[in-house]
Amino acid sequence: MNNEPTIFDELFAKIRPETLLGDPRATGEGISLAIIDSGIDASIIADRMQQNGHEYQPIEGAIFRNDVADLGPYLGKQSAPHGTIVADIILRLAPRVKIFSADVVGPGGMAEVETVVRAIYHAIEVWKCKIINLSLGVPEQKLHPIQKKHQIMRAIDEAYYRDVLIFAAAHNEHPIVHSYPAMFSPELISVDKAIFENEWQFAYELREHIEFQAYARGYLGPFSREPATSWATPHLAGIAAKILSLRPNLKLFEIKTILYWLFQSSKNGKKENQ
Amino acid sequence: MEESLVMITETILIVDDEDSVRRTFQDWLTQSGWNCQVIAVGDAESALAAANQQVIDLAILDWNLGTGSDGLQLLEDLCQFHSEIVAILVTGFAHQATPLQALRMGVRDYLDKNQDLNRDAFLAAVKRQLDFIIPAKRRRQWHDHLQAFREAIEQILPIVQTSATLNDPVPFPEAIQELFQFVQRTTRAMEGVLLVHSHESGSEKFLAYGSNGTCITSKLVPFSQSLAASVISLQEPAILSAEDLKFLGPVQLQPFEIGRQNILLTPMPVGGNVQVVLELFDKETSGGFTEEDRRFARAASGFGSELLKQALAERQTHRVLFNAIDAALHASKSLANPTDEFPTTPQSHAATSTDLLDRLREGFAATSQQVVSADLSVQLAEAIRLLARNHGTAAVTHCLHLVESVGKLLDEINPSSGY
Numbered sequence: 001m002n003n004e005p006t007i008f009d010e011l012f013a014k015i016r017p018e019t020l021l022g023d024p025r026a027t028g029e030g031i032s033l034a035i036i037d038s039g040i041d042a043s044i045i046a047d048r049m050q051q052n053g054h055e056y057q058p059i060e061g062a063i064f065r066n067d068v069a070d071l072g073p074y075l076g077k078q079s080a081p082h083g084t085i086v087a088d089i090i091l092r093l094a095p096r097v098k099i100f101s102a103d104v105v106g107p108g109g110m111a112e113v114e115t116v117v118r119a120i121y122h123a124i125e126v127w128k129c130k131i132i133n134l135s136l137g138v139p140e141q142k143l144h145p146i147q148k149k150h151q152i153m154r155a156i157d158e159a160y161y162r163d164v165l166i167f168a169a170a171h172n173e174h175p176i177v178h179s180y181p182a183m184f185s186p187e188l189i190s191v192d193k194a195i196f197e198n199e200w201q202f203a204y205e206l207r208e209h210i211e212f213q214a215y216a217r218g219y220l221g222p223f224s225r226e227p228a229t230s231w232a233t234p235h236l237a238g239i240a241a242k243i244l245s246l247r248p249n250l251k252l253f254e255i256k257t258i259l260y261w262l263f264q265s266s267k268n269g270k271k272e273n274q
Numbered sequence: 275m276e277e278s279l280v281m282i283t284e285t286i287l288i289v290d291d292e293d294s295v296r297r298t299f300q301d302w303l304t305q306s307g308w309n310c311q312v313i314a315v316g317d318a319e320s321a322l323a324a325a326n327q328q329v330i331d332l333a334i335l336d337w338n339l340g341t342g343s344d345g346l347q348l349l350e351d352l353c354q355f356h357s358e359i360v361a362i363l364v365t366g367f368a369h370q371a372t373p374l375q376a377l378r379m380g381v382r383d384y385l386d387k388n389q390d391l392n393r394d395a396f397l398a399a400v401k402r403q404l405d406f407i408i409p410a411k412r413r414r415q416w417h418d419h420l421q422a423f424r425e426a427i428e429q430i431l432p433i434v435q436t437s438a439t440l441n442d443p444v445p446f447p448e449a450i451q452e453l454f455q456f457v458q459r460t461t462r463a464m465e466g467v468l469l470v471h472s473h474e475s476g477s478e479k480f481l482a483y484g485s486n487g488t489c490i491t492s493k494l495v496p497f498s499q500s501l502a503a504s505v506i507s508l509q510e511p512a513i514l515s516a517e518d519l520k521f522l523g524p525v526q527l528q529p530f531e532i533g534r535q536n537i538l539l540t541p542m543p544v545g546g547n548v549q550v551v552l553e554l555f556d557k558e559t560s561g562g563f564t565e566e567d568r569r570f571a572r573a574a575s576g577f578g579s580e581l582l583k584q585a586l587a588e589r590q591t592h593r594v595l596f597n598a599i600d601a602a603l604h605a606s607k608s609l610a611n612p613t614d615e616f617p618t619t620p621q622s623h624a625a626t627s628t629d630l631l632d633r634l635r636e637g638f639a640a641t642s643q644q645v646v647s648a649d650l651s652v653q654l655a656e657a658i659r660l661l662a663r664n665h666g667t668a669a670v671t672h673c674l675h676l677v678e679s680v681g682k683l684l685d686e687i688n689p690s691s692g693y
Contacts, residue, residue, distance in 0.1 A: 038507055039498075041524050079498050081524035082507035088523075108473040109497060109506060109549045136507065171509070221523035222514050223504050230508060 012261040020262065021200060026242040028094025033131040033241055034123035035090070035234075036116060037083030039063070039103035042076035045087055048220065054095040059087070060127075061101030064119045066112040071122075072103075079105040081221055086135050086234045088220040093199065093238030096245070100127045104136070111136055113148045120155040124164050130244060132159065133237045134168040134181065135230040152181050160187040165244075165252055167191060167237040169229035170210045189240070189256065193232040202236055204263045212236055212259065284407060285328060286400070288314040289321045289348060290336040290364065295387070299334060302393050303400065310404070318348045325355040331407050332400065334385075337365035349380060358414070360403050364391075382406070447487025453552070453578045454485035460574075461538065461567045463554035467530055469502045471549045482528065495526040502551035505539040511571040512539050513563045530555075536562035540571040542579045550582055 005013075020026065042059050049056040063072030063079075078084050087099055102119035104111040116138065123129045138152070159166050166188035168181050181188060193216030194203060202214040214232040218224030224231065240255055250258070286303060290296040293316070300314040313324050318339055324330070333352055335345035349361050362383045383399050385391055454466050467490065468483045480497045482490040497503050504525060505512050514537045519527065531537060534555045542550040552575070557563060661669050 038503070044524050077498065078524060080503035080507050081499065082504060084524040105507070107478050107498075108547050109471050109503060110547075137509075220521070221504070221525050222501065222518040222521060223508065223512060223525075224521070224523070225518055226508075226512050226514075228508055 013265060015258060015261040016265045017200060017262055020246070020258070021239065021242055023246060026094075026246055028090075028097030028238070028241040029245045030096075030248055031094070031131060031241045031244045032098045032100060032127060032129040033090060033094075033133060033237065034100040034102050034119070034127055034129040035083055035086055035133045035135075036102040036104055036119045036123065037086050037133070037136055038080035038105035038111075039074070039078040039083045040076075040087045040099070040101040041078040041081075041084045044084055044220070045091065045099075048088055049091060049095065052092065052095070054091070057096070057098060059099045059101050061103065062122065063103040063106050064115045064122070065106045065108070066115045066118075072106070074101055074103065079103050079107065080109065081223075082135070082230065085218045085220050085224060086133060086230065089199075089218055089231060089234040090133065090238040090241065092219060093235065094241035094245070097131075097238070097241045100129060111138075113138055113152060117151050117155045120159060120166070124159055124162050130164060130248065131237055131241055132164060132166045133234050134166060135233045137169050137171055137229070138181070156181050156187050160252060163249070163251055165189060165237075165240060165255060167233050167240070169233040171229065187252070189236060189252070189259075191229060191233040191236050193227050193229045195227060199235055200239065201266075202239065202259070202263060204260045211256070214239075283309055283311055284331040284404060284411070285311045285313065287321060287324055287330045287333045287352075288312065289316070289318070289333065289339065289345070290314075291316050291339050292336070295336070295364075299396065302396055306397055306400075308401075308404065318351070321348055322351055322355075325352050329356050330359055331411060332403050333359055333361040334400070335361055335363055337363055346381075353380065358410070360407055362399055362403060447483075449581050450483050450487040451485070453574075453581055457552065457554060457571070457574050457578070458485065460570055461554055461563065462558045463538065463556065463563075464558055465530075465555045467528075467553045467555075469500070469528075469551045469553065471497045471502065471551075473547050482530070490530065492529045495528050499524065499526045500528065501525055501531060501537070501539060502549070502553070505551055506541045506549050509541060511541070511568045511575070513537070513568055514539070515562055538563040538567055538571055540575050540578075542575045542582060544579055544583050550579075552578060 040059055040061070045059065046056040059074075059076070061074030063074060065072065083101065083103065083105075087101070090097060091099065100123065102123060104115045104119050106115075116134070116136070120132060123132050156166060166181065168188050168190055170190055170192040189212060190210045192205075192210045192213045194205075194213035196202070196215045199215045202212055204211060205213050214235040216227035216229065216232040216235075218228075218231040236259070240259070243255065243258060244250055288296055288299045288303075290299065296314045296316060300312050303310060303312045313330075315321050315324060321333075321335075330352060333349065335348055337345045339345060339348065345361075345363050345365075349359070349363075352359050352361075359380055361381045362385060363381050364385045364387060382403055385396065385399055450468055453468070457463065458466060466485045469480070470483065471480045472478070478497070480494055480500075482492075482494060484490055494500075501514070516535045519531075519534070519537075531553070536556050538554040540552040540554075542552055544550050552571070554563070554571075658670060658673075661673060
């Protein structure tokens with residue numbers, strides 16, 4: 001084989017960050033995104049949007065609790081700061097995306113597997129979201145008995161066949177600790193943390209069930225400077241929301257392909273793995 | 275237990291030496307639709323044999339039973355079997371009756387064979403007595419069930435208390451002191467705080483303990499805006515510098531976090547609805563906490579979690595269990611007290627009993643190191659209760675020996691599964 005470019009190389013060379021992400025229409029407009037996390041402090045987000053010169057779109061949502069059948073109303077509050085930091089990252093990258101807050105932490109302070117699964121179905125069926133951001137991973141030991149693992153697998157399956165893109169964080173101790181649902185990477189976009197020069201950079205690096213790495217720092221609060229998969233995941237979700245606003249019906253494998261070729265066409269900027 | 279109360283039926287004994295009268299009374303009662311059990315016999319001997327077999331609620335007795343015996347004499351004998359028995363006396367010779375003596379012996383009504391004794395009058399008389407008997411009988415059964423339940427709980431209580439003593443070796447303040455001694459010595463942290471957040475039955479608690487194990491009384495920032503909540507979401511230790519603490523965003527600092535140069539935060543998984551975060555402040559030496567400190571904190575969280583589980587989660591488990599048992603005993607005492615208002619419907623008994631069992635189940639389920647399911651635990655408690663009630667303490671002791679034998683046998687077969 002010679003090293004001459006093939007038609008594929010020529011084709012995919014056109015997929016470049018400046019053409020896709022630099023497109024003025026790539027704002028996240030028309031895309032609904034569910035943040036399944038610890039709730040979002042809406043007033044903080046509204047202030048941040050104003051500071052950054054963007055119009056604030058009201059956030060909708062609900063509180064999910066494992067011990068209560070009915071959903072609690074979302075009153076613009078957070079159960080922990082984590083979800084607000086995640087929302088801030090996504091809206092920094094895709095300011096026109098419509099955010100839904102699924103607070104699965106609630107007053108109890110911890111998310112249960114069943115609650116996360118309920119929130120995934122709700123985001124798909126009720127909110128009709130195209131993207132789900134899952135920065136809260138579930139460590140493997142919490143998936144016993146095996147039925148819990150099956151529950152979350154079925155929810156991921158459902159999302160895949162309904163053309164919903166799930167972005168899931170690997171555990172910060174990956175690959176020592178396996179985190180779900182990121183481990184089901186063929187049917188979702190699994191994200192690990194890495195250090196990059198800026199928030200638009202990411203990498204495709206297939207290893208230990210995880211496919212992508214993304215910029216791992218946030219912008220809000222004391223923990224944001226600490227590189228974490230929780231902050232890497234919304235970066236890639238925000239980038240996908242921008243791309244989807246150009247073509248909202250792209251499927252998971254198409255988005256993965258585009259992200260892959262975006263990375264291939266701009267292989268620089270990554271400083272080191274964490 | 276509830277089922278037996280709901281399905282309760284009364285047993286009516288008819289004793290009359292005249293076949294036609296006996297059959298007529300029996301037909302009237304069986305056709306009444308009252309779902310009573312009716313036993314009809316012709317003499318005192320058969321009546322006593324029937325009473326020996328089962329509890330008689332209402333006896334309808336002929337005054338003159340022939341062969342020299344009378345209804346009043348029979349009633350006296352029946353009372354030996356069941357002191358609460360109520361009777362209606364049927365006589366053709368009303369003037370022979372001795373009302374005072376009869377009333378003392380439980381005769382509540384007379385039916386005169388010679389004066390308009392028809393179906394309606396007969397059934398009306400029986401109905402009057404059943405209306406009196408049924409609630410009284412239910413009350414007695416209610417009392418018996420509660421008594422049995424209380425005895426069973428009292429039998430279980432020492433076992434639970436012994437188990438609690440064995441499983442609760444470290445009091446909470448001492449556990450905190452030990453933990454801080456260990457981590458401060460290694461990280462050279464100058465101070466530390468342990469934050470404990472719990473949420474149970476809609477009630478939220480957020481407490482901070484100093485390194486000496488005492489509770490810090492200053493007002494805390496809500497958990498939802500705390501550094502502790504953030505680090506629990508991240509699921510791993512984090513180091514914050516004074517620079518980090520300048521950008522608070524969705525976070526507020528606790529009084530003891532303000533002005534710190536360095537904070538090392540470590541989430542400690544203890545299970546249940548409890549979240550614990552260990553915060554260490556400022557090193558004795560210059561420079562902030564290092565990656566080595568973070569790695570140590572991660573390792574220490576395993577040890578610390580186990581220590582705190584013992585002191586905190588087990589304590590909580592036992593408290594829930596003791597609360598449930600205490601509630602059961604309290605309920606049984608107050609309900610068994612005849613001066614208390616009697617619950618009039620079987621449903622109220624069912625609800626109370628279910629509630630108590632649910633609370634017991636919750637108590638068992640709350641254990642952080644559960645080896646037997648909650649349902650199995652309750653089944654075991656119920657089995658012990660029945661065994662004790664039906665066969666006494668000796669049977670329970672024998673049962674314990676059997677369990678020990680099975681344990682030894684299994685240990686021999688599979689030694690690795692032992693303790």
